[in-house]
Amino acid sequence: MGDNGNTIFRILKSGSISKINKKDGKESISKLPDFVIQNIQNQKNKIYADSQNGLWIYSKTASVFYKKNNTTDWQKITLNSSVNSQNDVIFDIKDDANGKVWIGTDHQGIFVYNTTNNNISNLVYNPNSNSSIASNNIGCLYKDDTGTIWAGHNKKGISYYNDSFGNLVNIELENCKDVSNFLEDKKGMIWAGTISSGLVSYDPKTGEVKTYLNDPAVANSLSDNFVNALFLDHEDNLWVTTENGLNRYNGKDRNFTRFTTSDGLPSNVTYRIEEDNAHNLWISTSRGLTSFNPKNAKVKTYTKSQGLLSDQFNYNSSFKDDAGVMYFGSVNGMIGFNPDRFIKNRVVPEVYITGFQVFNQELMIGKKGSPLKKSIAYTDHIMLDYDQSTFSIDFAALVYTDSESGEYAYKLEGLDKDYTLIKGNRRVFYTKLAPGKYTFMVRAANSSGVWTNEPRKLIIE
Template identity: 20%
Template structure:
C-alpha cells in the first residue's frame, strides 16, 4: 500500500512545490480549417501517417497540405463523429448515427447495422449517439452516457455521467455525488492513470486506490488527455490546452487574436500525439498542430524581444563567444541564449534612447580578428563598444571628400589588420583599424570606377577575403580581386548579376547569380591573380549562401540546395520562412535562416545523413472540380473526365524536410515540370484520350532529376464514338462504303457506256430511218413518173449498185423490176394484234368515245409518241405533260382503255417495237432503244409477255 502511494505523493508534492508554474504561453501552432466543418472532435493516425479527423459534420482526412471530406451531405455519414479507432485498414467511427466503418483503402463505407437502420425511416429514430469505441473488446453497445474508455490490466475503465467504473464496479473519486468523467489516460513515464472530470484532473495509482487532484487544473472541464514520448501530458479543456512536463511544470496555451500562430480556439475537444510526436489539437474552430520537429525549430522575434514590433532579417551573426546579432529593416537585435531562455536582449534602433543606432537599415554584421563587432548601415559604419553596450558611428571619406561610406554595405579586416569598407556609390575604402577608432575619417586607400586601377563599378555590394588574403569585390555584374600587397585590381568574372558573395572555410570564393553558383578556387602563388573555377546550376535566383562543415548551403526562394564539392548534392524545402540571410552556429550545429519577423534553425545533420527520399502517397483526386474516391493501380477516367488534379503528399509534418519534386507524364509531356508551389498537386486539363504513365522524381541540389518517388498509370477512355466497337463499326462502314463506291463507279461507267451505246444506236436508227424515208419518197416519185432511168439513178445513188446498160440487161435477161419489191413490201401493213383475238378485244373503239375522252386519248397518245424514245418517261411525266392528277388519270385510262397508265404506256411501246421489228430494217437493240428501254432482258420479257415470243423470234416470223 505504501509503495503504491509513492508516485501519487511525488507528483502531488512536486506540483505543490512548484505552486503551479503556470504561464500563459504563445507557442507556435500550425492551424488548419476544414471546409464544411467547424469542430474537430476526434483524431487518429493510420499506418501510412495520414491523420483522420472526426468532426461535427463527418469524417475527414488530412495529409499536411489538404483536408479531404469523406461524407455526403444529408446521408448517414453526415453526422457528428465523437471517436475514431483502427482495426487493420478499417476505421471505426462512433457517431450520432451509431457505429460506422470506413475502408481507408477502398475509400468507401462498409455496411453496418447502423447504416441499414438509417435507410429505414422507422428505425432511424431509434439510432443513438455514441461517444466511445472499444475496438479491443469488440463491444459496441455502450450508451450515450459513456464518455471515456481505457483498457487496463485490471479491466476496462469506463468514464460516464455517473462517474468512474471498473467494469461494473463504481470507483469513487470523491465523497458524495460523483463527477462526469470525460477523459482517461495511462502515463507510462509516471506509472499512473489520469482521470479528467468536469471540474478537476485526478491522478490515480495503478491499483486505482489513491487519487489526488491537480490544483492548477481545478475548475476546468477536462475534455481530453494525451501523453508523448518525453513524458509530457497534454490536457484539453474549455480554457485552452495545458501541457504538464515530466518535471510537473505546467504551460498553458490559449488563443491570442493578435497571433495567427496561437491555438485557434480555447475549447479543446481532443488532442492526439502522432508517431513523430506532433501534438494535434481539435478545437471548436478547426484543427491545430503543435510541432515538435527535431530537425528544425522556428523562433519568432517576439519570443526574443517580447515586443510586437517586427524586423525583416537581412543580416545575422553569432560571435565566437556565442552572442547573437540580428539586423534588417528595423534595427539591430543583440542577445544571448542559454537554458533559461533569451538574456541581455537589446534592440538598437534609430530613435531609441537606450540603444541608439545611426540607421535602422542594417546591411552587414561582422566580427573582426579581435572579436570586435562592426555594423554596416545606411548611415555609415557602427562599432560596438562592449563596455558601454553602445554604438560608435563612423563615416569615412576619400582624400578628395567626394566619396564616402555613408551607405555602408560591407566591411572586413585583412590579414594586416586593416579595415576594408564597401559602400554603395562610394567604392572601397581601406584604413588602419587603430586610426579609424582613433577618430581618423580619411581613408588610406580608395578604389572607385575611375582611373587606371579602377573597379568594375562604383556600387560595391559585398567583399570577401580568400585563403590567399586577396579581397574579392562584387559590383553588381562583376567580380573584381584586389591584391592587398600592391593594391592592384584585377577583373575575375563577368556575370548578368552578382547576387551573393562568400568565402568558404578553405578560402575559396563563391559567387551566386540568377541561375547558378560558381566557386573560384584560391590557386597560384600566394599573391597571384589566377583562378580556376567550377559552376553548379541551381535553377533559380541565389539569395544567400553559407559554408556548413564543408558543404555549401545555397538558398533560392524557399528551397535550399546543399552542394557537396566532393560528392552528391541535395535539395529540400525550407519550412516556415523564405530566408534572406543564413549563418551557421558552430556551437549548436544549426543553420540559422533569417526571414520576416523570425528565423528557422535547421540541424546541420539534415545534409550530413545519406538522403533517403520519402515515397509520395496519393491522398486525393479531383476530377472536373469534384472529389473522386477512386483508387487503384491504374487511374481510369472517362473521356469527359480529362480535367483532373492528383493531390500527392510526403507528409510534411513528419520529422524530415520535404524534397523538391519534378514530374512528367509520359505520352503527353516532353519536359519535366518542377513543383515548388507549397504543395504537391499535379494538374492536367483537356488531356486527350489514351494511356499515360506519370512519374515523380526528387530533384538534387543541382536541379537534376534524382530518385523516383511516385508513379501512376493513367488511362483516359475514348468517347463513345471512338470506342473499340464504334471503331469496328466505322471500319465495317468504311469497307461497305468503299465497296459501294467501287460498285457505283463501275455502275456509272456501265451506265455511261450504255448511254453512249444507246446514243450511237439511236443515231444510227435515226440515220437509217431518214435514209429509208428519203429512199421511199424518191422511189414513189420515180414510180409515179414511170421513169426507169430515175429508178436506176436512185439505186446507184442510194444503194451504190452498178446498173448495166439496157442492151446488156436485155441480152442477159436482167431487169430492174426487183427495185419495186421493197416498195411493195414496205407498203404492206403489219397487223400488230392479228395473232390474238384477246388483243383485238382490247382495241379501243374511238368512235364510241365522247369528245372530251377522245381528245384526252389523243393527247395521251401524242405525249407517249413524242416521248417514246425517253427511257425515263413514266406516269408522273405523263401527268405533267397533259396536266391532270394521278388518280383522275388512272380512272380515265381505266375507263377509256381498260388499262392502267403504266400498262398503256408499255403497250404503246410494245406496239411500236413490233411495228419496227416487222419492217426488218432495225436490229433488236435499235428497236429497244427507240421505244425507250435500256435493259435488253427487261425489254425481251415485256415483249414476250405482250406477243408470246421474243423480239428476235418475232422478227424472224415477220420476215
C-alpha cells in the same frame, strides 16, 4: 548579427540584446539602457563585436554606442560636431586587432576610434594629398587575414591600410559603383562585390585588377551585376549571390556556372550562403531557404509551411557556429537550426489518381456516356471514345507531414520516353492524342526524397 568568436549577438525589437553561446546554443537576454533604446528605436540597427570583447551598436544614423567589456557601461561615441543624424549614415564598423576601431560613413569618410585612449581621428578625402582616402563615401569595411583594413567606396574603387606601412593605398576601379562586400580567398586574392558594377578581383602580389560583368550574350558570364554576397566553400570554390541567380566561379577558365529558378531555386534573388557539415550550401532567398548540393545541383527549399518565420530573408544576415548550427535573419526575425539533427522522413508515400477530366469536364461515375464506372482512385483501365482524346489527370500522394515539399514523376507510356519531374502542380494535360493504348504512370516522393516503390498505373484506350 555580431560575433566575438564565442557568442552571437543580435538586437531585439524590445530594446534588448540576445546573446547565444556558440558552444552550447544557450541564449541569454540583457536589456539596453534607456538612452540607447531612445536612439535606436524604429531604426535598422546593427551590432558589431570587436576582437577586444567590445560591443558596438550603430544604425543608418550618426548614433554609435560602445560597451568596452562586460564590466563597463554603455556610452555614446561622438564622432565629431559636423556629423548629423539626418545626412551622415554609418554603414560599417571593423577593428584592426590593434585597439583601433574603424567606422565607415556615407559622407564623412572613416573615423578611427582608439579604444586605449578614446581618441578619434577622421580619414577624409583631400584632393591635394596622394595618400588621403579616395572618397568620403564608404559602403563597407573588411579585415583580411593580415590585419589589413579594406574600404569600399561609391564610384572611387577601394582603399586599404595596414599598420606595417602606415598609410592608405587607393586602387581606382574604372566605372565601379558602390562596393558593398569583400572576401579574401585562400590564395590571398581580394574579391569585391558591387551594386550594379559586377565582381572585382585584386591580386595584392601583382597589382592585377579584373572586373567580371554580366554579358547577356555569354552564358558563362556573371549572372547579374548586382552582387549581394561572396562565399568560399570547403574546397575554396568562390560562390557569388546576386539579384538574378547564384554563381560558382571557375578559376581555371575565369568564368561562371550559373544556377537559377530553372535549376530549382525558389527565386533568383539570392542573399547569403552557409555550408553545413555534409558540404551542402544553405542559401537564403526572397522566397525561402534552400539547401543546395554542389555535387549534383539537387535543391530542396524550405518555406513558411515547414516552419520558417518568413519566406523573405535579409541581406547580409547569416552565421554558422562551431556546433554546426546555422542562423539566418528574415524580415520577421532570426531562425536557427542544425542540419545534422534533421530527422529523415522514411515513410514511403502512396500515390493515387484523384481526378480525370475530358475537355476540362470532370468525368462522373455511372453517368450516361461516361466511361467511368467507379471512382477513378480505384480504376485501373478506362476506355475513351475517339472524340475524347483531350484530357487531364489529377493525382496526389497520401502523406501526413510537409505535403508541399513532395515531388512527383509521371509519364504516359506510348507517348513519353522518360518521366517528367514536377513540384506543386498535380494535374497534367494531354491534347488530341492519336488512337491507341497508353499507360499513365505516376510516382511520388516525400519531403526527404523517399520515392514510392511502384508507380500508380492507369491504362487508357
